Amino acid sequence: MSYQSHGPDDRAAMLARIGVDRLDDLFADLPASLRNPPLEVPPGLTEPELLRLAGRLAARNSAADLICFLGAGAYDHYIPAAVGELAGRAEFYTGYTPYQPEMTQGMLQAIYEYQTMICELTGLDVSNASLYDGASAVWEALLMSERHVHQGRFLVSRSVSPLVRATLRAYASAADFPVAEVGDPLGALDPARLEAELAAGASALVVALPTAYGELHDATALAELCHRHRALLVVIANPLALALVKTPAEMGADICVGDGQPLGIPLQFGGPFLGFLATTNALVRKMPGRIVGATVDADGQRGFVLTLQAREQHIRREKATSNVCTNQALMALRATIYLTLLGRQGLRELATVNLQHAGWLRRRLLALPGVSALGEGPHFHEFAIRVPDARGWHQAALQAGYLAGLPLAEWEPELADGLLLCATEQRTRAELEGLVAVWEELA
Amino acid sequence: MKLSFEKSVAGRRGNFVPPLAVPAVPLDELLPAALQRATPAALPELAEPEVVRHFVALSRRNFGVDVGFYPLGSCTMKFNPKINERVAALPGFLDVHPLAPAETVQGVLQLLHETERLLSTICGMAAFSLVPAAGAHGELAGMMVIQAHHRAQGAGRRKVLVPDGAHGTNPASAALCGFEVVEVASNPAGGVDLDDLRRKVDTATAALMLTNPNTLGLFEDRILEVASIVHEAGALLYYDGANLNGILGRARPGDMGFDVVHVNVHKTFSTPHGGGGPGAGPVGVAAHLVDHLPLPRIVRDGDVFRLEGTAPRSIGKLLAFHGNIGVLVRAWCYLRAHGPEQLRAISGDAVLNANYLRELLRGAFEVPYERRVMHEFALSGRRQKAAGSSTLDIAKRLIDFGFHPPTIYWPLVVEECMLIEPVETETKETLDAFAAAMLQIAEEIRVNPEFVHAAPHTAPVKRLDEVRAARQLDLRWRATGG
Numbered sequence: 001m002s003y004q005s006h007g008p009d010d011r012a013a014m015l016a017r018i019g020v021d022r023l024d025d026l027f028a029d030l031p032a033s034l035r036n037p038p039l040e041v042p043p044g045l046t047e048p049e050l051l052r053l054a055g056r057l058a059a060r061n062s063a064a065d066l067i068c069f070l071g072a073g074a075y076d077h078y079i080p081a082a083v084g085e086l087a088g089r090a091e092f093y094t095g096y097t098p099y100q101p102e103m104t105q106g107m108l109q110a111i112y113e114y115q116t117m118i119c120e121l122t123g124l125d126v127s128n129a130s131l132y133d134g135a136s137a138v139w140e141a142l143l144m145s146e147r148h149v150h151q152g153r154f155l156v157s158r159s160v161s162p163l164v165r166a167t168l169r170a171y172a173s174a175a176d177f178p179v180a181e182v183g184d185p186l187g188a189l190d191p192a193r194l195e196a197e198l199a200a201g202a203s204a205l206v207v208a209l210p211t212a213y214g215e216l217h218d219a220t221a222l223a224e225l226c227h228r229h230r231a232l233l234v235v236i237a238n239p240l241a242l243a244l245v246k247t248p249a250e251m252g253a254d255i256c257v258g259d260g261q262p263l264g265i266p267l268q269f270g271g272p273f274l275g276f277l278a279t280t281n282a283l284v285r286k287m288p289g290r291i292v293g294a295t296v297d298a299d300g301q302r303g304f305v306l307t308l309q310a311r312e313q314h315i316r317r318e319k320a321t322s323n324v325c326t327n328q329a330l331m332a333l334r335a336t337i338y339l340t341l342l343g344r345q346g347l348r349e350l351a352t353v354n355l356q357h358a359g360w361l362r363r364r365l366l367a368l369p370g371v372s373a374l375g376e377g378p379h380f381h382e383f384a385i386r387v388p389d390a391r392g393w394h395q396a397a398l399q400a401g402y403l404a405g406l407p408l409a410e411w412e413p414e415l416a417d418g419l420l421l422c423a424t425e426q427r428t429r430a431e432l433e434g435l436v437a438v439w440e441e442l443a
Numbered sequence: 444m445k446l447s448f449e450k451s452v453a454g455r456r457g458n459f460v461p462p463l464a465v466p467a468v469p470l471d472e473l474l475p476a477a478l479q480r481a482t483p484a485a486l487p488e489l490a491e492p493e494v495v496r497h498f499v500a501l502s503r504r505n506f507g508v509d510v511g512f513y514p515l516g517s518c519t520m521k522f523n524p525k526i527n528e529r530v531a532a533l534p535g536f537l538d539v540h541p542l543a544p545a546e547t548v549q550g551v552l553q554l555l556h557e558t559e560r561l562l563s564t565i566c567g568m569a570a571f572s573l574v575p576a577a578g579a580h581g582e583l584a585g586m587m588v589i590q591a592h593h594r595a596q597g598a599g600r601r602k603v604l605v606p607d608g609a610h611g612t613n614p615a616s617a618a619l620c621g622f623e624v625v626e627v628a629s630n631p632a633g634g635v636d637l638d639d640l641r642r643k644v645d646t647a648t649a650a651l652m653l654t655n656p657n658t659l660g661l662f663e664d665r666i667l668e669v670a671s672i673v674h675e676a677g678a679l680l681y682y683d684g685a686n687l688n689g690i691l692g693r694a695r696p697g698d699m700g701f702d703v704v705h706v707n708v709h710k711t712f713s714t715p716h717g718g719g720g721p722g723a724g725p726v727g728v729a730a731h732l733v734d735h736l737p738l739p740r741i742v743r744d745g746d747v748f749r750l751e752g753t754a755p756r757s758i759g760k761l762l763a764f765h766g767n768i769g770v771l772v773r774a775w776c777y778l779r780a781h782g783p784e785q786l787r788a789i790s791g792d793a794v795l796n797a798n799y800l801r802e803l804l805r806g807a808f809e810v811p812y813e814r815r816v817m818h819e820f821a822l823s824g825r826r827q828k829a830a831g832s833s834t835l836d837i838a839k840r841l842i843d844f845g846f847h848p849p850t851i852y853w854p855l856v857v858e859e860c861m862l863i864e865p866v867e868t869e870t871k872e873t874l875d876a877f878a879a880a881m882l883q884i885a886e887e888i889r890v891n892p893e894f895v896h897a898a899p900h901t902a903p904v905k906r907l908d909e910v911r912a913a914r915q916l917d918l919r920w921r922a923t924g925g
């Protein structure tokens with residue numbers, strides 16, 4: 001296939017205007033020894049051939065048909081039809097970073113609305129325009145903390161997802177900052193045990209709301225403790241949980257980050273998702289990434305622009321607050337549309353359905369013989385249980401068409417007999433009971 | 444235009460929340476009152492039809508490749524094939540959980556594996572990782588690989604060399620790994636100054652980061668010499684693939700001596716720019732660096748694919764999951780749509796268009812380098828500046844003609860710079876019309892610079908006050924004023 005527009009006459013006329021005989025003459029700067037290597041790629045497909053081949057590959061992803069009780073950082077929520085329809089408007093998705101604001105007010109205003117919504121959900125003062133994903137956003141939050149506190153060391157609770165902790169380890173090792181893991185996977189972090197770690201020097205402590213195992217813990221005491229030691233508190237939050245739960249700002253957090261995937265973004269085998277980052281006014285100039293601000297035009301009318309660009313790589317180069325250039329704008333737009341559709345009341349109700357579904361499933365499973373709780377909670381829409389044979393139970397459910405959570409052996413050796421389960425609003429009564437029935441047989 | 448918040452009316456809503464499937468338990472039993480938020484998040488309250496109009500109205504105040512010509516230099520704003528959107532929306536790709544067991548995701552793993560192989564072939568590298576989420580993320584991954592390599596050699600190499608014309612993400616990415624960034628000067632022909640390179644490269648040098656064609660659209664014709672200078676010092680050569688479109692199928696970074704490359708699939712491989720993202724920035728390496736690639740790796744055992752989550756020498760995980768897969772599905776479509784001749788034809792027309800447009804504009808605007816260009820070229824607005832209109836004025840006036848302005852004031856090495864990348868999917872008529880607009884603007888500047896300075900005249904807003912935006916920060920709406 002080809003998406004070029006020229007016919008042979010166009011090319012001849014253009015070459016003549018340039019004053020060369022052949023197209024190859026334009027490539028004369030390429031050393032002859034490098035020019036036109038053999039290219040072992042398959043012949044190009046026509047559109048119908050391509051669609052058929054893609055359809056065959058898509059059909060080999062039976063995961064798409066499984067009934068999903070798996071979360072672990074990526075959640076199966078209903079996405080209103082209008083989200084895809086509107087974010088699929090060509091004016092949005094075929095544009096780029098709004099460098100020329102007079103031409104891109106649509107995206108700029110949408111991002112300003114997005115920033116407002118993230119501030120509303122987290123309770124914090126300011127939000128950026130998006131980062132790559134939740135895990136990389138945590139690292140950006142730590143770099144921000146470091147620029148503010150300069151202790152060269154970070155603390156991360158072991159109740160933070162191992163996927164996030166592994167990501168932090170990779171970046172921190174490259175940047176040569178130690179990251180100390182504190183506390184236990186389950187239960188609240190004990191401030192008393194933290195005192196010594198903070199006294200040893202740390203720019204930030206990272207906790208999660210809910211934790212990787214679904215538990216909700218109030219971090220207020222941790223925030224106070226951190227601040228006594230001049231460290232910042234970074235809270236990783238699930239944005240849907242924030243519709244109900246005490247906000248990171250109410251707890252005293254300095255930075256809240258997370259993944260906005262639950263807000264209208266499909267699972268897509270893990271991406272593109274949406275890293276969000278919100279913080280206090282005091283830290284706004286240390287933020288990474290794009291930020292949209294309101295201003296006025298020459299006639300005094302309100303308009304929107306990218307702002308605080310003096311923090312960014314195209315101006316500050318190696319001294320920039322981050323290297324991010326292309327971000328996840330279209331995902332931020334999806335989240336904005338989603339939150340606008342759900343609205344103030346709808347989002348609370350949706351979060352409540354998630355809370356109730358998971359609560360019901362947890363109670364039913366804990367009533368099965370041989371099943372016990374991993375973590376006392378409270379929980380949002382995800383929880384861990386100990387079962388007699390985690391892999392066997394997971395496999396049996398898979399045979400019956402359920403993607404029954406994550407066997408925790410993959411995450412924590414000490415939780416090897418655990419399963420991490422999630423029940424969103426998507427799960428029907430029949431599906432909830434169906435999973436319980438599969439395991440009743442085994443229990 | 445009003446914000447959604449300003450259109451909000453208490454009690455209005457859509458119908459997207461399913462009824463509870465289970466008997467309700469009092470909220471306080473599931474979530475203690477002390478853990479509940481004090482006030483609901485003040486999201487807007489609108490019914491669905493109003494929401495739809497709101498975002499359609501916003502879309503009409505936005506500009507994309509499907510609306511018109513978008514010659515934003517270094518960004519390769521080419522047509523985004525529609526079949527790619529259709530494929531990415533297949534439920535078999537859309538509704539797949541990233542932690543689903545390997546046997547239930549064989550199709551997408553095969554697609555990703557094939558994408559890695561195709562990129563390796565096209566770039567002349569031993570292997571690719573698709574994990575990085577954007578070009579800058581690919582650079583960071585590449586810098587981490589280079590650091591891992593030197594650490595494994597026991598060598599404490601602290602410096603990364605970057606040409607003065609490099610994109611800002613290059614030094615920023617190197618700095619994230621703790622490297623000291625050292626700038627290398629360019630020569631009068633727009634290429635790397637080899638004497639300056641020789642002076643600066645030493646046993647503390649970890650790498651040289653290079654874009655080729657460079658950020659002025661010029662091919663670094665002494666690239667083989669550059670490679671040997673860098674390699675002789677024991678340093679590695681990094682390829683910023685933002686400009687791969689200019690040489691696609693005609694030369695391979697691996698053959699030029701590059702050890703690590705990233706490609707921006709949202710540029711060369713046609714995935715939509717999304718109004719700012721998401722893209723993807725796969726990172727490729729030469730054979731001696733394969734073990735350092737990020738996790739997870741896609742492994743093929745016979746006809747079966749799986750994700751490998753651990754590898755002792757890997758730089759580790761860069762994201763919670765496996766990359767911007769939805770973007771990579773689109774890139775795979777583009778790769779499979781083009782055979783070898785079709786790939787070469789892309790760079791052929793990209794370079795033809797750039798040279799043609801440059802020819803049309805060179806009378807009216809200053810051309811900083813008298814050389815053939817590849818897929819993009821720089822002009823200087825110095826002459827116009829002297830007559831009273833800046834490059835910013837020219838850019839704003841172009842908006843009135845329905846064209847997106849070029850990249851402006853970058854690269855920094857050209858005064859009053861306009862970097863123009865016309866891409867291969869544009870017609871001769873479009874290039875002619877753009878050139879006519881530029882020539883008209885040049886003429887307007889001669890007779891009436893005030894008019895150009897007041898542009899844009901036809902956009903939904905007049906010129907916006909960016910200085911005020913940065914001084915009087917207003918980053919979110921509030922019910923009181925805002």
Ligand SMILES: Cc1ncc(COP(=O)(O)O)c(C=O)c1O
Binds near residue numbers: 685
């Ligand atoms: C030359 C160059 N290098 C690197 C980048 C960074 O890529 P990305 O925006 O995908 O992070 C860009 C793009 O904007 C670029 O033009």
